[in-house]
Each structure stands twice: as C-alpha cells, then as structure tokens.
Amino acid sequence: MSTSANTSTKQGTISGSSTGSGSSTGASRAENSAGTPREEHMLLNMGPQHPSTHGVINLRVESDGEMILRVTPEVGYLHRSIEKIAEKVSYNGFMPYTDRVDYVAAMTANEGYAMVMERILGLVDEVPRRAYYLRVIASELCRIASHHVATGTMVMDVGAYSPFLWWLREREAINDFMEALCGARLTYNYMRIGGVMADLPPGFDRRVIRWLDHFEPSIDEFNRAASENKIYIERLAHLGVVDRDMAIAWGLAGPNLRASGVDFDVRKNIPYSVYPELEFDVPVGRGWCGEVGDSYDRYYVRILEMKESCRILRQALEGIPEGDTMAKVSRKLKPERDEAYAPVESARGEMGYYVVTDGEENAYRLKVRTGSFTATQIMQALGAGVLIADLVALFASFDVVAPELDR
Amino acid sequence: MEAYTPYLWDLGRIAFMFAICLGLAGPLTWAERRQSAMIQDRIGPNRAALTLFGREIRAFGLFHPIADVIKLITKEDTINIHADRFLYNVAPFIALFPALMTFAVVPFGPDITVGGEVHRLQVARMDAGILVVFAISSIAVFGVTLAGYASASKFALLGGLRASAQMISYEVTMGLSVLGLVLIFGTLEPSAMVVAQGELIGGWLPRWGVFVQPLSFIIFFTAAIAENKRIPFDMAEGESEIVGYFVEYSGMKFGMFFMAEYIEITVVAGLLTTLFFGGWQVPYLMDGVEFVNAAGTTIVGTGFHFPWGGQLYTGEWVGAGLRVGAFLFKLIFLCWLQLMLRWTLPRFRYDQVMTLGWRRLLPLSLANLVLTAAVVLLI
Numbered sequence: 001m002s003t004s005a006n007t008s009t010k011q012g013t014i015s016g017s018s019t020g021s022g023s024s025t026g027a028s029r030a031e032n033s034a035g036t037p038r039e040e041h042m043l044l045n046m047g048p049q050h051p052s053t054h055g056v057i058n059l060r061v062e063s064d065g066e067m068i069l070r071v072t073p074e075v076g077y078l079h080r081s082i083e084k085i086a087e088k089v090s091y092n093g094f095m096p097y098t099d100r101v102d103y104v105a106a107m108t109a110n111e112g113y114a115m116v117m118e119r120i121l122g123l124v125d126e127v128p129r130r131a132y133y134l135r136v137i138a139s140e141l142c143r144i145a146s147h148h149v150a151t152g153t154m155v156m157d158v159g160a161y162s163p164f165l166w167w168l169r170e171r172e173a174i175n176d177f178m179e180a181l182c183g184a185r186l187t188y189n190y191m192r193i194g195g196v197m198a199d200l201p202p203g204f205d206r207r208v209i210r211w212l213d214h215f216e217p218s219i220d221e222f223n224r225a226a227s228e229n230k231i232y233i234e235r236l237a238h239l240g241v242v243d244r245d246m247a248i249a250w251g252l253a254g255p256n257l258r259a260s261g262v263d264f265d266v267r268k269n270i271p272y273s274v275y276p277e278l279e280f281d282v283p284v285g286r287g288w289c290g291e292v293g294d295s296y297d298r299y300y301v302r303i304l305e306m307k308e309s310c311r312i313l314r315q316a317l318e319g320i321p322e323g324d325t326m327a328k329v330s331r332k333l334k335p336e337r338d339e340a341y342a343p344v345e346s347a348r349g350e351m352g353y354y355v356v357t358d359g360e361e362n363a364y365r366l367k368v369r370t371g372s373f374t375a376t377q378i379m380q381a382l383g384a385g386v387l388i389a390d391l392v393a394l395f396a397s398f399d400v401v402a403p404e405l406d407r
Numbered sequence: 408m409e410a411y412t413p414y415l416w417d418l419g420r421i422a423f424m425f426a427i428c429l430g431l432a433g434p435l436t437w438a439e440r441r442q443s444a445m446i447q448d449r450i451g452p453n454r455a456a457l458t459l460f461g462r463e464i465r466a467f468g469l470f471h472p473i474a475d476v477i478k479l480i481t482k483e484d485t486i487n488i489h490a491d492r493f494l495y496n497v498a499p500f501i502a503l504f505p506a507l508m509t510f511a512v513v514p515f516g517p518d519i520t521v522g523g524e525v526h527r528l529q530v531a532r533m534d535a536g537i538l539v540v541f542a543i544s545s546i547a548v549f550g551v552t553l554a555g556y557a558s559a560s561k562f563a564l565l566g567g568l569r570a571s572a573q574m575i576s577y578e579v580t581m582g583l584s585v586l587g588l589v590l591i592f593g594t595l596e597p598s599a600m601v602v603a604q605g606e607l608i609g610g611w612l613p614r615w616g617v618f619v620q621p622l623s624f625i626i627f628f629t630a631a632i633a634e635n636k637r638i639p640f641d642m643a644e645g646e647s648e649i650v651g652y653f654v655e656y657s658g659m660k661f662g663m664f665f666m667a668e669y670i671e672i673t674v675v676a677g678l679l680t681t682l683f684f685g686g687w688q689v690p691y692l693m694d695g696v697e698f699v700n701a702a703g704t705t706i707v708g709t710g711f712h713f714p715w716g717g718q719l720y721t722g723e724w725v726g727a728g729l730r731v732g733a734f735l736f737k738l739i740f741l742c743w744l745q746l747m748l749r750w751t752l753p754r755f756r757y758d759q760v761m762t763l764g765w766r767r768l769l770p771l772s773l774a775n776l777v778l779t780a781a782v783v784l785l786i
Contacts, residue, residue: 044561052647066565066757157647159638159754165447225751231639232753388565389756392648 041069044388048077052157052392055402059379061391068391071383073376078406086355086366091117091333092193094363099187101351101368102404105146107138108346109404110191112368115272116342116353117193120335126327131195132274133320138181138190139344140309140316141208144215145174146347147302147309150399154299155226157396158235163226170218173211180204193333195326205317212310219306227303236299237290240382240394247293250378253371254349256398259285259301260293266345278315280308295397302399334361348372348399372398372405420530424510427677427738432669433472435742439669441468442743443750479662487559487655494557499656499663502550505543506670512536513677514598516687516731517694519723528687528731529598536597537589540678541582544634547667548574551636551643551652554664558655566652569757570643574634576764581630583772584623587779588616588682601686605693611714613690616683620779624683626772631675632745633760635668639752642760676741684737687730692721 042065047058056077062070082101086094098113099106114135118124152167175185180201182190190197226232242252247260257264265282267275283304285297335357343352349371358364375398383391437452444451455470456463464470486495516528533539548571555567589595592603606614617624633640644651653664680686694709698720709726711719721729755763 042561051650065568155753159641159645159647160752162443162447162750165449169448226753229753231755231759234759235753235756387757389642389645389648389754 040064046391047074052395053402054153054396054400055405057376057400057402057405059383059391059395061383061388063388066387066389068383068386068388071379071391073379075373075376076406078402080403080407082407083366083368086363088362090361091335091363092331094366095192096187096189099189100403101407102346102348102370102401103186104149104401104404105139105142105347106186106188107135107142107190108344108351110188111135111139111273112342112344112346112351112353114191114193115344116340116355117333117335119340119342120338120355120357121193121329121333123194123327123329127195128324128327129274129321130199130323131325131327133316134196134200134325135191136273136275136278136316137200137208137313137320138178138188138196140312141174141177143347144306144309145171147306148174150347151222151226151299151302154393154396154399155232157392158232160226160229160232163222166218166222166225170215173215177204177208177211180207192326192329194329195324197325199325200320205320208313208317212313216307216310219303223303227300233289233296235390235393236296236397237294239290239295239390240386240397241291242293242378242382244293246381250381251374252349252378253374254345254347255301255305256298256371256375257349258282259297261285266343266350270343272342272344274316277319278312280312283308295394298397298399332361334359343369346371348375348401348404351404368407370404370407372400372402375400376405416526417530420528423515423528424530425507427515427735428507428510428670428673429666431673431739431742432666433476434469435669435672435746436475436665437469437472438743439746439749440471442746446747446750476662479659482658484658484660485655489559490655491557491559494553495655496660498550498554498557499660499667500550501553502547502667503663503670505547505550506667506674508543509540509674510670510677512539512597513674513681514601514686515734517727518598519727527598528727532596532598535595537585537595541578545575545578547671550664550667554656555652558652560655562649563652563654565649566643566645566654569645569649570636570652573636573640573642573760573764576761577630577633577640577768580764580768580772581627581634583769583776584626584630585682586776587620587623590776590779590783591619597681597686601681601688604685605688607691607714613685613688615685615688620683620775622771622775623779624679626768626775627682628679629768630764631678632748633764635671635675635745637668637672637745638749639755640760641754642757645754672742672745673738675745676738679741680734680737684741687734689729689733692726692729694726 042063044061044063045058046061047053048056053059058074058077060072060074061068080100082097085097089097095110095113098109101109118127148167148171152164156164178188179185181204182188182197242250242256242260244261247257247262252260261284263282263284266272268282283301285292285301287294287297288300289296337358339354339356341352341354343350350369351371352369354367354369355363356365378398379395382394386394441451451468452471453465453468455468455474456465457470458464486492511530512533514527514529518525518527520526551570551574552567555563555565555570558564588600592600594600594603604613604615608614608618612618636643653661656664691711691713692709693712695707696710696712698706698708698710698718700706700720706720708720709723710721711717
C-alpha cells in the first residue's frame with residue numbers, strides 16, 4: 001500500500017517538474033527506494049537532441065549527481081508510420097520504404113521484405129541463384145558498413161575521435177561500391193520481390209577484393225588504436241553485464257544477444273538465402289576483457305563479425321554463379337489471402353517482416369520486428385546504478401539506430 | 408626619457424609574453440584541427456581565403472582562426488533566462504585571466520646586458536615564482552565552476568562540478584610533483600631553476616628536470632593535462648556525455664573559454680619547458696667559458712662547449728637569440744605533444760580520474776618526494 005503510494009508520488013513529481021530548467025528548481029524531490037526522507041534528485045533529459053543518442057531518442061534520467069537512479073527510454077521521436085504506409089502502397093512500391101526502416105544497413109531491410117513477399121508468392125525457389133549471391137554480397141557489405149558506424153561511434157562516445165573517422169573512411173569505400181551497384185549511397189532500393197535490381201557492374205568483384213585485402217589488416221590497426229587501449233577497456237569491461245538468461249528474457253537480438261553467450265544467428269539457425277553454402281563462424285561473447293555479456297563483449301563481437309563478413313564476401317564473390325538476376329514476377333502483385341514471416345540477420349540482429357495479405361494490391365497488415373527496440377528497453381534494467389558517463393558508453397554498446405527503433 | 412626606460416622594458420616583456428600566449432592560441436586552434444585531420448586522414452580546414460590583388464591566398468587554412476574570431480564576435484550572445492546574469496557574464500573572464508597571468512613567471516630567455524644594465528627576459532621575477540603559478544591556477548577553478556553554476560543548465564552544472572573536483576584534486580598532485588625539483592635546485596624561482604639546469608651531469612648529460620626527476624615529469628605532465636581538462640581528462644567537457652560547462656555560452660564568451668584552453672596549453676608547455684626541459688637552455692651552450700679563437704688568443708664568453716672536445720664561440724647576442732629560439736622550439740614541441748595526446752586517447756570516467764589522482768599519482772608523487780629528499784640529504 002505505502003509502496004505504491006510512494007511510487008505514484010515519485011512519478012507525479014518527476015513529470016510535474018520536467019518543464020523546469022534551472023538546476024535547483026528543476027530537481028525533482030523524490031523519495032528514494034529505502035523510503036528515507038526527501039532527497040534532491042535531478043531529472044535529466046538526455047535527448048532527443050543529445051550527441052550520444054545518435055538520432056532522436058530521449059533517455060529520461062533520474063540522477064543523484066553523477067549517479068543514475070533510473071533511466072526511462074522515451075521512443076517514438078522518429079516514428080514515420082512505415083508499417084501503416086505498407087497498407088496503402090503496392091507491394092513493389094513498398095520496397096523503398098524498407099530502406100528507411102534501417103538506413104544504416106538498408107540492404108538487410110530490403111532483403112527481409114523481399115523474402116517475406118517471395119514466401120507469400122511462392123517464389124523462393126524461382127529466384128535465381130545469382131540473385132541470392134548478389135543479395136549476400138550486398139548485405140554483408142552493408143553489415144560491415146553498419147558495424148563501422150556501431151563500433152566507431154562507440155569509440156567516439158568514449159572519447160577517442162580518430163578511430164571513428166578511420167572507420168568512416170572505410171565505410172566510404174563501401175558507399176562507393178553501393179553506388180556502383182545500385183546508384184545510391186544510403187537508401188539503396190536494390191532488391192526486388194523475386195531478385196535484385198541490377199547485376200554487378202564490370203570489375204566490381206576485383207575492386208571489392210582489393211578493398212578487402214586492405215581492410216582486413218586495418219581491423220587489427222583499429223584494434224591497436226582503440227580496442228586494446230587500456231582506458232577504453234577499463235571504461236567498458238564489467239559495464240552493463242547482461243547474462244544469458246537476461247538477454248533472452250529481454251528479447252535481445254543479434255550481436256547483443258551473442259555477446260551474452262547465446263549462439264544464435266539467423267543465418268545459421270534459421271537458414272535462408274545461400275548462407276548454408278557459405279562457410280563462416282558466429283562470434284559469441286567470451287568475456288574478452290571482463291565478463292560475458294559486458295559492454296566490451298558487445299563491442300568486440302561486432303569487430304569479429306566484420307572479419308566473418310569479409311570471409312563470406314570472399315567466398316560469395318568467388319562462387320557467384322552466372323545467370324539471371326530476376327525471377328519472372330508480374331508487375332502487379334495480388335497475392336491470395338495469406339500470411340508469412342521472414343527473419344533475416346540484420347546488423348542489429350533478427351529483423352523480421354510479418355505480412356498479412358488479403359487479395360488486394362496492398363498488404364492488409366505489415367509488421368517489422370527490429371533489434372533496436374529490445375536493445376532500448378533493456379536500458380531501464382541496466383541504467384540504474386551507473387554513472388552518466390557510463391550510460392553513454394552502455395547505450396552505444398547496444399548499437400541502437402533510431403529509425404529502426406521507431407520505424 | 409631615461410626615467411621611462413625601465414617601464415619600456417617592462418612593456419616590451421609583457422608584449423612578448425602576450426605575443427606568445429595569444430599569438431600561439433590562434434595557430435594552436437588551427438594546428439589542432441589540421442593535426443587531427445592528418446591523424447584522421449582528412450584534409451582539414453583549408454577554405455578560409457584572403458583575396459589580394461585578384462589572387463586567392465589560402466595558406467593551408469591559416470586564416471581560419473581569424474575567420475573563427477570574426478564569426479564568434481558577430482554571433483548573437485544568448486543568455487538563458489534563468490541564468491545568473493552577473494556570474495554568467497563574468498565567468499569567461501575569470502577563466503581567461505589566470506591562464507594569461509601564469510605565463511608571467513616563465514623565463515623566455517637569459518638575462519641580457521644592454522648598455523651596462525642587466526635586463527631579465529621574464530615578466531615577473533619573484534622568489535616564490537612556482538608558488539605563484541599554483542596560486543593563480545587555483546583561481547581558474549572559479550571560472551569553470553561559476554560558468555557551470557550560473558548557466559542554469561543541468562548539463563553545465565554537472566560539467567562545472569566535475570571540473571572543480573578534478574582541478575582541485577590534481578593541483579595537489581601537481582604541487583607535490585614539483586617539490587622534488589625544488590629540493591634538487593634549491594630554489595622556487597623559475598629563472599634560477601633554468602640556470603641550474605644548464606649544468607652537466609657526468610660532463611655530457613644536461614641537468615634538465617626530466618633527467619633528474621623523470622617520474623616527477625610524468626606525474627606533472629599528467630596532472631597538468633588534467634588541470635587543463637583535455638582528453639583523456641576532459642570530464643568537464645565530455646562532448647558525448649554532458650557537452651560541457653560552457654554548453655549555454657555562445658559567441659565570444661564561448662570563444663573566451665576556448666581561448667583559455669589553448670592559452671593553458673601554452674602555459675603548460677611553458678611550465679614543462681621551464682621545469683623539466685631546461686627552459687631557454689641550449690645543450691652545451693655555456694656562459695663564461697674560455698675559447699681560443701683563430702688568432703690563438705683566449706677569450707671568455709658565451710658559446711658551445713661540446714663534451715667531445717669541439718667548441719664554437721657565439722657571443723652573447725647570438726647566444727641569447729639561440730636561447731630564446733630554443734625556448735620557443737621546446738614550447739611549440741610540447742604544445743604539439745599535447746595536441747597529439749588529445750587525438751589519440753579515449754576519455755576516462757569521472758571516478759577513474761579521481762582514483763588515478765588520489766590513489767595512484769598522489770602516493771607516487773609523495774614517494775618520489777621522500778626518495779628525492781633522502782638522496783638530496785645524503786649527497
């Protein structure tokens with residue numbers, strides 16, 4: 001009884017004082033959990049415009065000086081009703097919108113939608129093998145580019161600016177490849193229901209291999225500059241530990257899940273495309289510098305994944321078969337009443353498209369499941385008890401991309 | 408005219424000091440951006456151009472500091488409506504003032520004799536010169552803390568609090584690390600310390616502070632960077648965390664905090680040069696030694712006396728020029744070193760900085776002091 005009354009007062013005061021801007025006037029008078037007399041706590045809005053949120057997310061922080069008592073992520077600032085738009089545009093016309101679901105790794109977002117529609121239309125076996133290989137090449141390049149941003153901004157949030165720009169330089173090369181492949185550098189709109197938009201441009205494979213020869217050693221260079229730095233390790237090791245059970249309970253996905261020691265990768269466990277034909281390992285968190293599931297593991301899993309993506313790329317570029325890039329698909333799609341779910345391994349974990357069709361030219365309902373959302377909600381559990389500086393590093397370690405979070 | 412001459416000398420010295428401090432602050436902002444561009448594989452600022460007689464002069468972006476100042480001065484000066492206006496306005500001045508003052512005790516050249524009068528190349532020669540440095544630099548805390556407090560912004564307040572705690576902690580360490588040198592050279596006066604550093608150990612190694620007190624150099628350098636609030640100790644700024652104690656400032660008031668930072672870089676470099684790198688001393692360039700000139704006569708004066716036997720007479724004026732040049736060279740090198748650090752390392756966390764200061768560096772500097780005292784006592 002008294003506990004619930006306390007909680008309600010607490011929340012009431014916090015939301016009431018959120019408009020105050022003075023440090024003393026805006027401090028919320030809240031009772032701490034022990035129920036001891038009133039204490040001055042501070043309500044801090046980290047976001048929606050804050051350098052560490054990398055997009056418009058608001059972390060409402062209740063803190064006692066530097067010590068954070070509670071974190072409440074507020075989402076929805078970048079909500080563009082993409083799922084609703086799917087109900088209004090044609091099936092082919094929705095493809096460009098999937099780019100906007102996750103513009104840091106737009107290829108995998110493309111791929112997921114193409115796959116779910118192929119399942120609905122029964123095209124899975126008709127898509128040419130060359131198209132599948134092209135999808136793998138594009139997706140893996142995109143995964144590397146996305147991990148560039150993830151690990152780079154993480155290092156930047158911890159204060160080292162230079163390695164971030166080294167990664168952006170490498171990412172620039174991938175943007176050039178993408179431009180050569182499909183004409184766009186950020187929102188590609190490359191994949192189609194039934195294949196891909198265009199074949200490889202001449203000399204593309206040689207250019208990528210030459211870049212890979214340069215890029216793979218540069219991962220070690222990056223590690224020497226950032227990952228092995230003592231200050232960096234001390235900042236991240238043992239920070240925000242998510243153990244195996246907790247990671248599953250909060251529904252973490254992708255690298256965040258694997259950092260907690262769960263060996264789950266959609267490419268391996270729910271095979272799709274031509275991934276079963278390619279040889280690669282799935283890096284799992286081992287507690288490299290601290291314990292399994294800490295922020296350093298989440299960071300380092302991504303570094304290792306880049307290496308694995310390089311392996312996949314080399315195999316795919318070598319083993320790509322000749323042939324068409326598109327299956328025969330009619331221009332106007334009117335699938336029967338049906339439903340399907342297709343997950344892909346995006347750079348931020350399992351990205352699933354669930355679509356319900358009803359015989360019309362547009363979807364009855366479409367739902368996108370993304371990794372960023374669960375990664376944001378776990379901040380409530382991890383944020384309490386860390387310092388403000390830690391919160392920034394912790395949030396960065398989950399690699400949340402705002403558009404993917406809100407859609 | 409005669410009566411005014413000492414004042415003219417004083418004005419000249421002060422002008423030279425300001426020329427170093429302010430003159431270096433502008434190019435340092437350019438150097439920092441250009442340097443970081445080199446490290447990060449970028450081109451860096453190169454667009455500010457001056458058009459003279461129809462020709463566009465870019466000078467590697469050296470006009471950028473000027474363009475920056477024009478921008479900062481013409482920008483709107485915003486004040487948060489909840490801010491304490493008086494403290495808010497006065498804080499940048501309190502931050503800038505001590506940074507400029509500290510350089511007064513740094514000698515930038517040897518004493519020179521003009522017209523039979525000895526003139527010092529140092530603005531203020533005080534017996535307690537080193538103590539004055541610490542006295543003034545402790546005022547700098549107020550500028551930062553007041554800026555954080557008066558801005559009426561929580562982020563700025565956090566920055567101000569972090570800065571005050573950090574600067575006070577590291578001042579203790581900084582002071583203790585210098586005491587070893589005070590014991591060895593037996594003086595608190597910077598120019599006397601520089602003169603003492605002109606001697607040679609074992610006939611070849613200059614008796615520079617960095618050679619007689621290497622540990623003290625590392626501690627002092629670390630503490631000085633912490634005092635200056637730059638990466639890896641930029642808790643007060645923490646651009647990705649709290650954006651800094653100056654987050655609410657705009658225009659030239661922000662510019663003053665910015666300038667204070669770069670002047671402090673120069674001051675730290677100046678102090679390091681004076682205490683640990685022999686100030687204006689050039690290795691093996693000595694006063695009052697005997698030289699044999701080509702005619703076979705022996706003269707006594709200033710010149711190089713190399714440990715391997717060679718000698719080179721320079722005379723007092725060339726020697727003084729070389730020494731001021733050496734001081735500037737060391738100064739600029741140490742400024743560059745600080746810029747390098749800024750773009751290489753990540754940032755500590757607040758509690759890690761405190762742990763490092765109080766539990767590692769402070770005991771270390773105390774141990775260093777005790778050891779030095781014992782050695783000085785025994786020898």
